Amino acid sequence: MTPFDAPGEWLRCALHAHTTNSDGDLAPGGLVRHYDWAGYDVLAISDHWVRTDEPSTDGLLVIPSAELNALAPAREDDAHVLALGLAVDPVVPEIEFAPLQEVVSWVLANGGVPYLAHTYWSGLRVDQWEACEGLVGIEVWNTGCELELGRGDASLHWDEALERGRLLYALATDDSHHPGYDSGFAWTWVRAREKTQEAVLDALRTGAFYGSTGPRIDSVELTDGDVTVRCSPAASITLYTGRRRGARINAGRLGYPHNAQVLERADDGLITAVRLERPFRQPYGRIEVADANGNRAWTNPLWIA
Ligand SMILES: [Zn+2]
Ligand SMILES: [Zn+2]
Structure with missing residues (x-):
């Protein structure tokens, strides 16, 4: 839990x-x-x-x-x-x-x-x-x-x-x-x-x-295959799962999804809900949310091998 x-x-x-x-x-x-x-x-x-x-x-x-x-x-x-x-x-x-x-x-x-x-x-x-x-x-x-x-x-x-x-x-x-x-x-x-x-x-x-240091995280839902995060408007949301692995969503002109899908955006284009895919073989998983000013929020590990 x-x-x-x-x-x-x-x-x-x-x-x-x-x-x-x-x-x-x-x-x-x-x-x-x-x-x-x-x-x-x-x-x-x-x-x-x-x-x-x-x-x-x-x-x-x-x-x-x-x-x-x-x-x-x-x-x-x-x-x-x-x-x-x-x-x-x-x-x-x-x-x-x-x-x-x-x-x-x-x-x-x-x-x-x-x-x-x-x-x-x-x-x-x-x-x-x-x-x-x-x-x-x-x-x-x-x-x-x-x-x-x-x-x-x-x-x-x-x-x-x-x-x-x-x-x-x-x-x-x-x-x-x-x-x-x-x-x-x-x-x-x-x-x-x-x-x-x-x-x-x-x-x-x-x-x-x-x-x-700013962002609020409202929910984190975990399944075998992905993690769904809902939060205050974010410029990026990242799933850290080990070296060379993970998933991230980025907002803005250069918005770039990697193993991730936007579920909801705020009016200004910032992201308020995302589904992040859990890659194969993951030593651990934790979520980091960053807002447009660079403030961040860090969940504790959601799992660890
Ligand atoms: Zn001190
Ligand atoms: Zn000290």
Whole structure:
């Protein structure tokens, strides 16, 4: 079952953001008001080595979280692990950070859901983390890393791991440090049975969500032979299924269908429904939607070999 068929409600979540408890500009209360006013449903505050526990409001569910450093094998590169819903306060190690596997296991043992942040920004190679047991996913998109260095898009990392059969989910986040300048650009739509911390964390553990910097995905229907996607008006919709395979529809003057058929268009010619053919032998499948401004949305893997 995909999140698009699952019972429950869609919650717009900011899952990576900093306050004055680490290197962010706003105090925790200010950050909560900021995301509340921006119309979000959920905020995970993820300060470096600080579990920030700020009260929820009527509109915004706040999930205490943290961002922890770890050493990625074997080069001992600095990896950042999001510990979403962490239940205890982390303690900065005195001498050096622990290996990635240890940090991920510690997060799991202490109620958190571990995601590896900004792998492209960190300069990590896929083989440094794909074997990490218990790692739930990565960030396919990190706005801060994109705005500062152009290294916010880790979809290539994600595809490499998926192609090798490693199931990983992927978040889209702001990683906001300067709310207003680097916030409200990316979010994760979580399909939760209810708006509680437990239900949101369950959805994050099981991939019941999709990330977006703009487009909305309304439905994804899967058969043995194809995938039908309905979404907000899109310039392209792509089925990623492995190297040299896949399907894509493109709108516009150079509109070019590859293993795809338009089902519906908006008045301006952008595509709102498409049927994408599943090619023979597919290691995995995931959908990406792009709008006319280049904003994107990413489903989690629909299947994996
Ligand atoms: Zn980081
Ligand atoms: Zn961060």
